[in-house]
Amino acid sequence: MTIPKTSAVIGSGTMGPGIAALLARYGSTVRLNDISEEALTRAETACSGASAVLDQLQIPTVPGGSVSYELDLTAALDGADFVIEAVPETIELKKSVLAQIEAAVATDVVIATNTSGIPITDMAASMAHPERFIGMHWSNPPHLIPMIEVIRGDQTSTEVETALVEIVRAFGYEAVVEKEIPGFIENRVLYAIMRECLSLLEQGVATQEDLDTCVKWGIGYKLAVIGPMRLLDMAGLDIYTSVSSYLNPDLSKESGISPLVRELTEQNRLGMKTEDGMYPYGEGDVAAKRADILRGLVTVRKALSEIKPV
Numbered sequence: 688m689t690i691p692k693t694s695a696v697i698g699s700g701t702m703g704p705g706i707a708a709l710l711a712r713y714g715s716t717v718r719l720n721d722i723s724e725e726a727l728t729r730a731e732t733a734c735s736g737a738s739a740v741l742d743q744l745q746i747p748t749v750p751g752g753s754v755s756y757e758l759d760l761t762a763a764l765d766g767a768d769f770v771i772e773a774v775p776e777t778i779e780l781k782k783s784v785l786a787q788i789e790a791a792v793a794t795d796v797v798i799a800t801n802t803s804g805i806p807i808t809d810m811a812a813s814m815a816h817p818e819r820f821i822g823m824h825w826s827n828p829p830h831l832i833p834m835i836e837v838i839r840g841d842q843t844s845t846e847v848e849t850a851l852v853e854i855v856r857a858f859g860y861e862a863v864v865e866k867e868i869p870g871f872i873e874n875r876v877l878y879a880i881m882r883e884c885l886s887l888l889e890q891g892v893a894t895q896e897d898l899d900t901c902v903k904w905g906i907g908y909k910l911a912v913i914g915p916m917r918l919l920d921m922a923g924l925d926i927y928t929s930v931s932s933y934l935n936p937d938l939s940k941e942s943g944i945s946p947l948v949r950e951l952t953e954q955n956r957l958g959m960k961t962e963d964g965m966y967p968y969g970e971g972d973v974a975a976k977r978a979d980i981l982r983g984l985v986t987v988r989k990a991l992s993e994i995k996p997v
């Protein structure tokens with residue numbers, strides 16, 4: 688399967704619009720669905736923004752693509768030959784949405800989930816046709832980060848995995864085909880970084896600003912060019928042995944949710960979407976920060992596409 692002719696994206700929050708815009712850019716007729724009318728209204732602006740970013744990346748437009756906005760799930764799924772589920776990260780909700788999707792589409796339609804790390808086999812437990820179900824984990828913002836994790840459940844067919852890898856490569860993205868494990872690879876690594884940062888913040892060792900500066904320049908900039916396995920070779924395995932012998936026992940072992948994040952979440956301080964979170968945001972700050980982030984990601988992606996991967 689190359690780019691699907693007709694796609695449905697279910698859930699139109701942070702991730703759905705960018706995914707829909709990219710599919711449409713590559714010629715798919717996309718229906719973007721949400722239970723919230725407000726989310727669909729915001730999605731129209733988000734899709735236009737994503738499309739403008741794709742213009743800046745000079746991604747050519749394949750004729751025939753479009754995004755339409757559907758409150759009604761059955762209408763969104765009508766005639767779809769590829770479905771991506773992107774509703775909030777709770778297994779009960781996802782299983783219920785999958786049951787509704789399966790009831791509305793033909794048995795051979797590929798259904799992918801953008802879960803951040805719920806095991807695919809667990810999500811597929813009550814599906815009638817789990818062989819067509821697969822993990823397709825996009826990174827945020829999905830129209831910009833050119834890598835997608837592809838994860839099979841126990842019952843996913845090889846044909847569906849092959850078809851999904853073809854779709855990912857047709858976007859010009861890297862497909863990383865992985866074994867099933869909670870959080871997959873990306874979020875296991877990202878959440879290790881975030882756990883340590885949150886622990887340092889909670890202990891009063893560093894401020895948000897210091898953590899962001901140190902990780903962006905000391906780690907992020909370097910890791911964008913040299914992966915962590917190659918970095919071990921560059922640093923020297925003897926150095927890693929010495930440092931990890933005293934450092935690893937001192938790193939955060941927090942197995943629950945960070946108390947600070949729990950408190951902010953209970954206060955509905957969820958970050959940019961509520962204009963308050965790890966940082967406060969004044970009038971107009973969120974829009975300005977989002978624009979800065981997109982500009983930075985476009986510049987860095989262009990630069991990275993010009994260098995030889997290490």
Ligand SMILES: NC(=O)c1ccc[n+]([C@@H]2O[C@H](COP(=O)([O-])OP(=O)(O)OC[C@H]3O[C@@H](n4cnc5c(N)ncnc54)[C@H](O)[C@@H]3O)[C@@H](O)[C@H]2O)c1
Nearest residue numbers: 698699700701702721722723726773774775776802803827
């Ligand atoms: N936010 C990220 O950085 C990110 C990155 C990669 C993957 N993901 C994963 O993608 C999925 C979606 O995340 P998000 O950040 O876009 O969430 P979000 O909360 O921003 O958006 C989810 C949307 O789904 C809608 N929704 C809820 N129930 C629905 C239903 N029954 N049918 C249709 N729509 C429904 C909500 O109204 C909301 O607009 C999650 O599984 C998440 O873990 C998120």
Ligand SMILES: Cc1ncc(C=O)c(C(=O)O)c1O
Nearest residue numbers: 802803804825826827828874
């Ligand atoms: C905090 C956080 N959690 C999950 C994901 C992806 O699943 C992301 C991301 O893609 O950036 C994230 O930032």
